[in-house]
């Protein structure tokens with residue numbers, strides 16, 4: 001992962017929206033089993049997912065599975081808190097108080113002794129960066145987390161954290177978790193380039209299928225039970241169910257057909273063909289979705305420059321130089 005010694009599989013598995021909302025203990029047990037048996041060694045989570053219930057569910061599954069703790073990695077993320085509308089001051093953000101308490105609470109929910117990865121889920125403009133860097137370093141020294149990173153931070157914010165860490169002789173952020181898919185490319189393909197080159201940065205990218213849009217499942221309307229039907233996710237539906245986006249996904253189908261694969265596997269294979277992607281975090285509510293998505297590893301060698309050019313022309317999302 002980036003310039004660390006940590007080895008993450010190129011695909012990983014996350015629980016946003018799904019765990020403790022769409023899937024129960026037995027579903028998540030099966031899904032995590034399929035993931036692990038296929039070489040996935042990183043499970044992603046956050047304090048805010050299902051307001052803490054997602055971490056509890058993943059923790060119960062890990063306990064039941066009794067896999068060797070050294071064989072997998074688990075993350076949490078701090079920032080949004082887990083009490084939703086009940087969050088009081090200091091129960092969100094990146095103050096030392098909330099970073100420490102969020103870490104302790106996540107460990108309790110997971111029933112684990114340490115987190116492998118701990119992310120600052122968003123930047124906190126109210127907390128000095130020195131406080132964030134110090135807090136993460138203390139948690140590392142205490143053995144409660146192994147690597148710390150950021151999620152959806154700008155290139156300037158990541159660089160500032162690195163510079164402060166260097167100045168103080170502390171460990172800087174090792175990874176960033178940005179959205180990356182055929183619609184959202186600017187940060188990964190333009191903004192972070194100098195950090196990849198000059199500092200080194202692992203990336204655990206999210207929503208490789210744009211919440212399912214890039215599977216083509218929404219091309220003819222919204223299927224029952226899918227993410228876009230969920231209460232509380234109307235904002236996502238409004239952002240995704242846009243005719244211009246759907247039209248491009250429909251066109252993309254021709255490329256998938258030419259490669260004799262599905263839109264989902266093509267879209268995921270395209271993400272991992274970017275050498276700056278350490279791992280793409282998959283999401284799934286059904287076994288067959290996950291099994292299909294894992295085939296991206298077989299499709300990956302087919303993502304040649306020619307295929308990429310064709311995709312760029314259809315999507316029109318390749319960032320320019322500025």
Ligand SMILES: NC(=O)c1ccc[n+]([C@@H]2O[C@H](COP(=O)([O-])OP(=O)(O)OC[C@H]3O[C@@H](n4cnc5c(N)ncnc54)[C@H](OP(=O)(O)O)[C@@H]3O)[C@@H](O)[C@H]2O)c1
Nearest residue numbers: 014015016044206207208209210211212226227283284289
């Ligand atoms: N750091 C952050 O801010 C952030 C934000 C978002 C996510 N994440 C992380 O990234 C992970 C993945 O994100 P994501 O869940 O949005 O990924 P995604 O791959 O874009 O979407 C996954 C969803 O698409 C549908 N789907 C997946 N494969 C399919 C297939 N083959 N056929 C049909 N439908 C399929 C399923 O939803 P339905 O069955 O409900 O339709 C599934 O839950 C999360 O679990 C989380 O760990 C991080």
